[in-house]
Amino acid sequence: MPGSIALERRGDVALLRLDNPPVNGLSFAMRAALGERMVEVLADDSVAAVVVCGAGRMFCGGADIREFSAPPPPGAAHLPAILDDVEASPKPVVAAIHGVAAGGGMELALACHMRLAAPGTRLGLPEVTLGILPGAGGTQRMPRLIGVEAALDVIVGGKLHPVEKAVALGFADERVEGDLEETAVARARDLAASGAPLRRASQLTEHLEAARGRPEIFDEFRKKMAKRARGFDAPYACVDCVETALTLPYPEALKNERTVFQRLRASDQSAAQRHAFFAEREVAKIPDVPKDTPARPVASAAVVGCGTMGGGIAMSLANAGLPVTVLESSQEALDRGLATVRKNYAATVSKGRLSQAEMDARLARITPTLDYADLGAADIAVEAVFEEMPLKKEVFARLDRVCKPDAVLATNTSTLDVDAIAAATSRPEQVVGTHFFSPANVMRLMENVRGAHTSPETIATVMKLSKTLGKIGVLVGVCDGFVGNRMLYAYRRQADFLLEEGALPPQIDRVVYDFGMPMGPYQMNDLTGLDVSWRVRKAQAATRPAHLRYSPIADRVCEMGRYGQKTGAGWYRYEPGSRTPIPDPVIDQLIAGVSAELGIERRAVSDDEIVPRLFYPLVNEGAKILDEGLALRASDIDVIWMHGYGFPRYRGGPMFWADLVGLRTIYDTMSRLHDEHGEWLEPAPLLKRLADQGKGFADWAK
Ligand code: CAA
Numbered sequence: 222m223p224g225s226i227a228l229e230r231r232g233d234v235a236l237l238r239l240d241n242p243p244v245n246g247l248s249f250a251m252r253a254a255l256g257e258r259m260v261e262v263l264a265d266d267s268v269a270a271v272v273v274c275g276a277g278r279m280f281c282g283g284a285d286i287r288e289f290s291a292p293p294p295p296g297a298a299h300l301p302a303i304l305d306d307v308e309a310s311p312k313p314v315v316a317a318i319h320g321v322a323a324g325g326g327m328e329l330a331l332a333c334h335m336r337l338a339a340p341g342t343r344l345g346l347p348e349v350t351l352g353i354l355p356g357a358g359g360t361q362r363m364p365r366l367i368g369v370e371a372a373l374d375v376i377v378g379g380k381l382h383p384v385e386k387a388v389a390l391g392f393a394d395e396r397v398e399g400d401l402e403e404t405a406v407a408r409a410r411d412l413a414a415s416g417a418p419l420r421r422a423s424q425l426t427e428h429l430e431a432a433r434g435r436p437e438i439f440d441e442f443r444k445k446m447a448k449r450a451r452g453f454d455a456p457y458a459c460v461d462c463v464e465t466a467l468t469l470p471y472p473e474a475l476k477n478e479r480t481v482f483q484r485l486r487a488s489d490q491s492a493a494q495r496h497a498f499f500a501e502r503e504v505a506k507i508p509d510v511p512k513d514t515p516a517r518p519v520a521s522a523a524v525v526g527c528g529t530m531g532g533g534i535a536m537s538l539a540n541a542g543l544p545v546t547v548l549e550s551s552q553e554a555l556d557r558g559l560a561t562v563r564k565n566y567a568a569t570v571s572k573g574r575l576s577q578a579e580m581d582a583r584l585a586r587i588t589p590t591l592d593y594a595d596l597g598a599a600d601i602a603v604e605a606v607f608e609e610m611p612l613k614k615e616v617f618a619r620l621d622r623v624c625k626p627d628a629v630l631a632t633n634t635s636t637l638d639v640d641a642i643a644a645a646t647s648r649p650e651q652v653v654g655t656h657f658f659s660p661a662n663v664m665r666l667m668e669n670v671r672g673a674h675t676s677p678e679t680i681a682t683v684m685k686l687s688k689t690l691g692k693i694g695v696l697v698g699v700c701d702g703f704v705g706n707r708m709l710y711a712y713r714r715q716a717d718f719l720l721e722e723g724a725l726p727p728q729i730d731r732v733v734y735d736f737g738m739p740m741g742p743y744q745m746n747d748l749t750g751l752d753v754s755w756r757v758r759k760a761q762a763a764t765r766p767a768h769l770r771y772s773p774i775a776d777r778v779c780e781m782g783r784y785g786q787k788t789g790a791g792w793y794r795y796e797p798g799s800r801t802p803i804p805d806p807v808i809d810q811l812i813a814g815v816s817a818e819l820g821i822e823r824r825a826v827s828d829d830e831i832v833p834r835l836f837y838p839l840v841n842e843g844a845k846i847l848d849e850g851l852a853l854r855a856s857d858i859d860v861i862w863m864h865g866y867g868f869p870r871y872r873g874g875p876m877f878w879a880d881l882v883g884l885r886t887i888y889d890t891m892s893r894l895h896d897e898h899g900e901w902l903e904p905a906p907l908l909k910r911l912a913d914q915g916k917g918f919a920d921w922a923k
């Protein structure tokens with residue numbers, strides 16, 4: 222029966238089997254059942270020892286995260302107390318772990334007297350990734366078992382580790398090749414028969430003694446994690462709690478862990494990170510492309526164009542074990558593209574993150590060619606040539622002629638109409654956008670763009686491919702900039718207007734960085750290059766509506782030949798060989814000149830007005846995108862922004878953040894900004910509707 226703990230007998234050993242699909246989550250009901258089962262087996266004189274194991278795919282994925290949004294029900298079973306009872310049991314308790322032991326599931330195992338795990342099992346304490354900490358003794362038992370430094374790595378790192386690593390570190394005792402449960406039963410029986418003292422993690426002192434003389438461990442760790450943990454509360458709370466293993470008696474440290482856990486659980490950050498967890502799983506659910514939609518098998522691929530993106534896409538495919546044929550327009554371009562790929566791999570090897578043998582194997586999967594005939598066998602072809610419609614159409618017409626009939630033809634275009642590209646082929650149902658983010662071999666996001674004729678099978682194929690590549694595919698519709706860049710334009714436009722009104726790039730960049738973004742818009746622009754969007758703006762100049770406000774500042778910067786880091790200067794200047802942006806009075810003068818030219822009297826722009834001015838229009842654009850049906854749900858937009866643009870995970874993405882701010886506040890501010898600054902800032906109808914109804918984007922469903 223789901224949501225229960227079955228009690229099975231193997232002679233004098235009682236087997237407690239967690240059974241709560243999909244991950245045997247420790248819901249309140251499961252915790253209560255665990256407590257009751259322990260009382261039952263302890264009272265039963267015919268039981269000499271206990272084995273805890275899991276039904277189905279895994280041992281236990283931890284607490285049931287879905288229950289975290291509401292306060293615990295009255296009289297709810299208290300997991301730390303139950304685990305203390307498990308540990309205190311005079312009868313040996315052995316954990317038989319298969320699949321996964323995560324979070325509360327791992328903590329249950331830590332409370333047992335022995336932990337055995339099957340090959341392929343992954344174990345760890347990922348609570349930090351949900352904005353909380355291991356709240357059932359994990360911050361106390363783990364350091365006692367494996368040492369303070371290793372425990373900090375496991376708890377703050379939040380990763381699931383392979384069984385071999387868990388055994389090496391000491392939080393699993395043995396990797397069992399044969400029948401896991403039989404072995405666990407035998408070990409439990411032996412422990413009972415031997416009468417030897419049971420190994421209780423909370424009572425181990427050796428590792429704590431070793432760390433006691435080195436209190437600097439904690440400050441050093443805080444320094445080491447500062448960059449990755451910037452803005453997050455939970456990693457620091459984890460370190461603080463592990464530190465109490467040295468400074469407080471066990472019962473008090475446990476109490477403190479509980480208090481901190483409850484504070485974190487109730488925080489906006491944890492709500493945001495839990496939202497992120499579920500959002501990343503929701504993206505795979507596409508109403509008219511059900512799970513059983515047949516995806517075409519992808520065993521080989523082709524990439525057309527081996528520039529910045531094509532090279533990275535080829536690497537991604539090769540990294541996932543797929544053979545890739547890469548086509549370029551000339552031998553010179555091909556050599557240059559492949560040389561960059563080789564250089565990128567070599568850099569990873571020199572950092573010790575890839576072996577030379579693995580680099581060679583990956584490179585061997587990439588076959589260069591100048592001949593379209595070599596692309597005939599590929600299951601998918603990804604086009605990444607220059608962003609020019611006639612060229613894309615020509616490439617697709619040729620791909621259509623040479624690729625096998627069931628091959629998927631994908632474009633990496635970032636701005637062009639996927640439907641117009643599809644029209645150049647005889648198989649528009651097999652044409653789709655796969656919008657990778659730069660650098661394509663690193664960034665996890667893929668916006669998979671559904672054209673008017675793209676078939677469910679084609680969508681299923683690219684969504685599955687995203688997974689194969691270790692990426693997150695989010696399905697979006699066709700529009701200028703798709704979802705991410707379209708929202709980015711809305712944000713960036715306002716940043717430029719703020720420059721005209723009185724701000725300077727360093728101020729805006731600082732406020733945006735402090736908000737939690739990896740960098741502000743101007744540092745980002747210097748990194749990616751100013752010339753790309755300049756070319757697009759020039760191409761669009763003739764059709765730009767005259768009544769809409771347009772800032773010429775970026776064009777003026779480009780006219781000075783300042784394209785960003787690659788030319789040694791952009792919005793900032795750079796010393797040779799350095800990536801450190803240095804504010805430049807030349808830019809300040811240029812901006813002041815534009816303000817004067819436009820008749821705008823410069824004023825002091827306060828830090829406080831920058832976040833609403835930049836991010837509310839971004840959210841507003843997200844609302845339009847939802848209304849237009851270009852994203853399936855608000856949480857999909859959040860995934861795009863967290864994985865494509867580094868929107869801070871502890872804010873849950875822009876749409877979740879907007880719900881926290883309150884759509885009423887955002888709507889009212891947008892209305893005021895619209896009155897002050899005009900058309901670009903008109904509130905989206907959906908924003909108004911939801912604000913009027915007192916709802917959030919989370920409540921919205923098309
Ligand atoms: N609670 C509730 N639902 C969960 C869950 C959990 N702990 N873990 C996974 N799920 C759900 C997922 O949302 C998903 O649901 P849908 O199918 O409806 O989308 C389903 O279970 C399967 O999950 P995955 O697709 O992620 O399955 P997987 O096999 O790829 O991975 C896993 C399994 C490694 C357990 C992964 O789901 C995972 O990392 N889960 C979270 C683990 C975690 O963070 N545990 C700590 C919880 S907090 C805690 O335990 C606090 C404490 O101290 C008491």
Ligand code: NAI
Nearest residue numbers: 526527528529530531549550554605606607608634635659
């Ligand atoms: P790039 O200029 O670095 O590379 C384009 C490559 O295509 C060049 O190597 C060129 O030789 C090759 N090419 C041109 N014509 C060709 C042809 N007829 N046949 C074969 N190869 C040909 O450009 P980049 O940045 O890689 O962009 C490629 C595509 O990816 C564009 O559509 C762009 O909009 C899109 N994109 C770019 C991103 C970026 O950050 N650079 C991000 C996401 C998408």
